[in-house]
Amino acid sequence: MAFRSALLSLLIFIMLLPVTNLxxxxxxxxxxxxxxxxxxxxxxxxxxxxxxxxxxxxxMKKADTSIFDKPDNPNKKIEYGVAIVSPSHEETIRDNTGSLHVSIRITPSFNPKYKVQLLFNGKRNTPPQSKSVFVMRNVDRGAHTIQAQLFDEKGNAVATSEQITFFMHRASSIAK
Known part of the structure; x- marks a missing residue:
């Protein structure tokens, strides 16, 4: 009897479901x-x-996916570009600890075998690395220049960014 009751309840439930228009x-x-x-x-x-x-x-508007395209000729040399995204040219960085975060953009894409190096005031500041973000600590007050270089797996420079000038602003420790 319980089986019939459950079956009847199920049939009533199904019949009450709205019929969808296909x-x-x-x-x-x-x-x-x-x-x-x-x-x-x-x-x-x-x-x-x-x-x-x-x-x-x-x-939908077609997105530019050319960055993912492989060259038609595998022997064709890829022209790499490197640019400093942050800080921008002549930007003032206000940080009392003198911390500086530098972001680099590499085009067409960052080859994991390649390394990027940051030049600070014309000198190599850190060893080449496979990351495109640099963090510098205790940068002195005043005007400074930075530039990025991209090196292939053999250590040859394949691209160099424009030189960026930025200004580090730190509160003076001299009491007035």
Whole structure:
């Protein structure tokens, strides 16, 4: 008897489930009183019907993925570029500890076998590394220059950034 009761309850539950319409629904588009574009499946006076097959509703702007393309000729030499992203040229860094974070961008992509080195005031500050972020501590007050160089696996320089001038501002320790 319990089996029949459970079966009957299951059948009633299934019958009460809403029947979904498998046909494609229409989408409506309009602007509200604030000029915001609204999309809905509810019809409204003045709304425009959008077909889901319409290219305007389904197309996306194609992203530039050329950075991931492999060269047609594997023997073709890749032209690398290196640039200092942060700090920007003539930026003032305000840090009483004298900490400086330098971010480097390498194009077309950072080959893991390559190394990048930071030149601080024209001198090699750190050994070449495989990371594109440098952290320097206790940088003195005043104007300084930084430049980045990219080296291949044989140690040959393949790219050099422009020289960036920045200003380190640290509060004076001299009491007035």
């Amino acid at each position: 046909a494609a629904k229409e989408i409506y588009m309009w602007r509200d009183e604030n000029g915001v574009l609204v999309f809905s499946d509810t019809k409204r006076p003045g709304a425009k019907v959008i077909s889901l097959a319409d290219d305007k509703a389904t197309s």
